[in-house]
Amino acid sequence: MRRKMFITAAFNEELCASGTNLFSKRNAEEAIRAYEAGAAVVYVYTGTPQTEAAEQRIELMRKTLEFIRSRCDAICCITTGVNQLSSLEEQFAPVAAIKPELATLDVGLMNFGLSEIIEMSWEESRWKKTPFVSAREASFAKRFNRLEKCLRTMNENGTRPEFVVYDVATISNIAYLIKEGIIKTPVYIQFVLGIVGGIPASVNNLTFLYDTACRVLGSKNFFWSIGGMGEKQIRMASAGLALGSNVRVTLGNGDKPRGFIQSGREQVAVVRDMAMSMGYEIATSADVRKIMSLKGADKLVL
Secondary structure, three states, X not given: OOOEEOEEEXXXXXXXXXXXXXXXXXXXXXXXXXXXXXXXXXXXXXXXOOOOOOOOOHHHHHHHHHHHHOOOOOEEEEOOOOOOOOOHHHHHHHHHHHOOOEEEEEXXXXXXXXXXXXXXXXXXXXXOOHHHHHHHHOEEEOOHHHHHHHHHHHHHOOOEEEEEEOOOHHHHHHHHHHHOOOOXXXXXXXXXXXXXOEOOOOHHHHHXXXXXXXXXXXXXXXEEEEEEOHHHHHHHHHHHHHHOOEEEEEEOOOOOOOOOOOOHHHHHXXXXXXXXXXXXXXXXXXXXXXXXXXXXXXXXXX
16 A cells, blocks of 8 residues: 655745735635645635735635635645734634634744745745845744643644744754643644755755654654745655655745746646655545544634
8 A cells, every 4th residue: 555645735925926915816726726736735824915914814814714615625724923023812813713623833943034035036026025024023932831822722722733843953842842741642743944044955954854853752753744945845845755754835935946837736746746656645635634633624613
């Protein structure tokens, strides 16, 4: 029997373009196309025209989720760390209100920079730099007491955390949370390489992260995915697949790989075909719900 792997699609192109809409139908449609191409999980972002930043607006998330849910069975993962200039309460308000199946959680202290990636933008004139350059003013700053508060909110609402790991020290934070009984194993980890302030995107660094997680957490106590930034994401995907990883693809924030890939759906298709050629079976959203023990989309409050 072939091993199953799943693909996550994180598309926020419209939030980076001029004239951001309150409800990004374009992003929702891109998520649906990604699902049709083989993605089981899609990220959900929203934005506002007043700030052109990705803010956690509950009513906008509901509208986006309703649009996606009416057209496909993708697992919708709410992103809680998309705007580090907002308060913790603002970031996690959608979790308490919507009770999603899956939501991201950044579990470390780090500077978070996207300005270098923006400079490599694939179509410079279409991107608004301001929200991302302003990341110079912010950082991920979830101390243990704040992490515990975030996880209580997620646990109370039946939401599985996707632990986003940008550097190796974060793995020790996850180990601490397991030791204290705040989270249960197996945990779900998303390694993201190539962010300014985090670990650079290289095969050696990915292997280092994975080996460290195996030693510190135990190889049976986590399942994982790999997401590279910018033009390195397909190379990171291939390295991750060789190690047994699931894969996240990203379109937005200057992340579009240079060359032949022109859309998020094509990114999913490239990873899908690569995984199948390596002997994997592409997991459906139903498979992933079983793997992660998710509660089901019918439990969302829309």
